[in-house]
Amino acid sequence: MVVQDIINHLHDLAPLAYAEDFDNVGLLVGDKNQSITGVLVTLDTLEAVVDEAIEKGCNLIVSFHPIIFKGLKKLTGKSYVERVVIKAIQHKISIFAIHTALDNAFQGVNSIICDQLNLKNKQILMPQKGTIKKLTTYVPKANANDLRQSLFKAGAGNIGNYDNCSFNAEGIGTYKGNKDSNPVKGERGTLQEEEEIQLSLTFQKHLESKVLKTLFEAHPYEEVAFEITTLENTNQHIGMGMIGELDQAQSEQDFLQFVKDKMKASSVRHSRKLNKPVKKVAVLGGSGGFAIGHAKASGADIFITADLKYHDFFSAENDIVVADIGHYESEQFTKKFLVDYLSKKISNFAIILSNTNTNPVKYL
Template identity: 60%
Template sequence: MTVKDITKILEELAPLAHAEDFDNVGLLVGDPNMTVNGILVTLDTLENVVDEAISKKHNLIISFHPIIFSGLKKLTGSNYVQRVVMKAIANNIAIYSMHTALDNSKNGVNAKICEVLGIDNPKILIPKAGTIKKLTTYAPINEAETVKSALFAAGAGEIGKYSNCSFSLEGSGTFMAGEEANPTIGDIGKVHVENEVHINVIFSFEREQQILNALFDAHSYEEVAYEISVLQNMNQDIGIGMVGTLKTEMDEIEFLEYVKTKMNASVVRHTRLLGKKVKRVAVLGGSGAFAISAAKKAKADVFITSDLKYHQFFEAENQLVLADIGHFETEQFTKDLLVDYLTKKIPNFAVSLSESKTNPIKYL
């Protein structure tokens, strides 16, 4: 298998189009056509991780965080980022990052936290805006089912757990072919009236080109009439953070101790306890201060995240308990998620969980 083959499998889980605009995801180092001997999965790509890949004879590193984030202007080995990139290139090792593409996946970082903590029925906390589009098109009545089937095969018409979703109306379409046209039906220079089906389907924004290609391939018209619009509907499949419920409610102290144990956290920084039972829990791996208002709106009893600043703790406003358990701690199980996913997708292939320590924060 090549690097390109592996990354295609990863994008089924977390399409790069779902990443945030500020991020740097995808293949950061290496040739997409290189044959892969083995995969090393890590949270961060540091020098010790590259050394581990070399020792294991793995030439593809799948990293959650991107080692190259704000760009490189030179490669002199003057900092850890440059040294990592230089060592990877020198040893013909490719590096691929997933970061916010996996953050925004319904089966990604936050789903894994929910799994570890036993949070049931998790839903996306902050759906990603502008990710649902609608295609409206028109086809002759005898072609309508063929066109719809092609659109469905390309990924259109998927709503949550349902597929092949569409809405159709019958009506009359008119057109007149010009002198240079080559019409499938109708005569040049004459207005033609055709009984057509008005087809509407929604789709996830990253599939737009493949859906249009399917439409053009399936349709018989020389010029296919269609419209695409962006919907404001909430997307239940793409977005960051999750909120769900515990199987059994707990006291606040009991729950925070439970989180500390399950998430291997050395410290839990939290706001004032409210003397309430904990049943509904919101989670967001990594820096999640921006989601405090969303957690309150979702009626969470506790919001688990990291990197909260002093004044951000005040935003709890006695409506919920904020629990900061550490950046690494919220994301550490992402490695396990990726190893499990790749092992199922490509069994009998060398996929290793990195044993290198990459957490830069120590506790006394």
């Protein structure tokens, strides 16, 4: 097994195409073709984590947060980032980061929080735009079904909770090949009229290369006419944050205490209580102050996130309770989730949960 094999499984869970533009995800250190001796999963890649990987014989670290976020102009060991990279290279340890790709995945960070808080009826809070595309092509009527089925197998034809979706319109296509052409139907130099199907299918944007590869392999024509457009449809399965509901409403005090216990938070900072029952809950792991408006617009009674600034609490405006449980605390269950996921995918290979507590914040 090589590094790329693990990356492929992680990409199935959280395609890197949906990571935020500001982020630095993917293979940050190492060779994708390197054989793996062990995989260590962590929230952050610190020197202590690299030491743990060395001790446990792991030469691949799967990290939630990227150790390299901004560009490195030199590697002299003066910063903790440089020391981690140097040590990883010296010991031939690869580092892969998944970060906001997993934040935006439906079965990702925010789903984990919802499950920890026993929330039901989960929905994306802030759907990511531009993630659904449409392929339109033209194929001889006799070949339309075979091409359609091949594209379905490649992942095209899925939208929301539906699959095998396509639009088919009949018409007459015309073409005339020059002396260098090799037409499948008709002869070069002769105008050919062919009964064709205009075939349109939607697909997730991370599948574009796979869909096009299938199109070119399965289409009978020498020259394939096609177009790809980006749809405005809301993607129900990709985006930041999540909304869920409690089975039974709780008081604000009881729910905040419940959150503190379930998320193992040392403290919970929150805005003024509104003396309203809590039923609908919005969550966003990590720094989520930017999503307060979306949480209010969703009709949530409370918003659970981290890294709120002083003025963020004013933004609640007595419409919602906002609560800060801590950055590490909001994401701490992610690494076990990744271990469980990879262990199911690779049952005959040890995926190790890091013991290193990487939380840089301490409390009195």
